[in-house]
Amino acid sequence: MDRLEELLQFLKKFNEDRDWRQFHSENNLAKSIVLEANELLTEFQFDSNNYNKKAVEEELADVMAYCFDMCLTMGLDPIEIIYQKYQKNALKYPVEKAKGSCKKYNQF
Secondary structure: OOHHHHHHHHHHHHHHHOOOHHHOOHHHHHHHHHHHHHHHHHOOOOOOOOOOHHHHHHHHHHHHHHHHHHHHHHOOOHHHHHHHHHHHHHHHOOHHHHOOOOOOHHHO
8 A cells, every 4th residue: 555545544434433524515625725725825824935834734634634625525536637637737738838937928
C-alpha cells in the first residue's frame, strides 16, 4: 500500500469512527474546502513575507483533507483526476506559449 492509499484509508476510518460520513455530502465538503482555504489565506492577509508557518501547515492540511474526503465521498481517484485535469491544461497552456507567462489561455 502506498502512502496516498494509507492516508485515504486513515481519513476514511477517522470519519467512520466518529460517524461523520453523514455530514460529508458533496455540497458540505465543497463548502468546507472553501472555508478552510479562506482560513489559509488569512495567514497571509497582512504580511505575505512573515507568516506563521505552522498555522499555514495546519490550514493547508485541512484543505487537503477535505479535498481527499470529497474524493472518497464521490468515489474519485485523486491522482487520476489531477492527471486528467493537467492533460487538459497542457493543451490549453502549451509550453511554447505559456512558459514564463501568467496570462490566461485565451490571452495568448
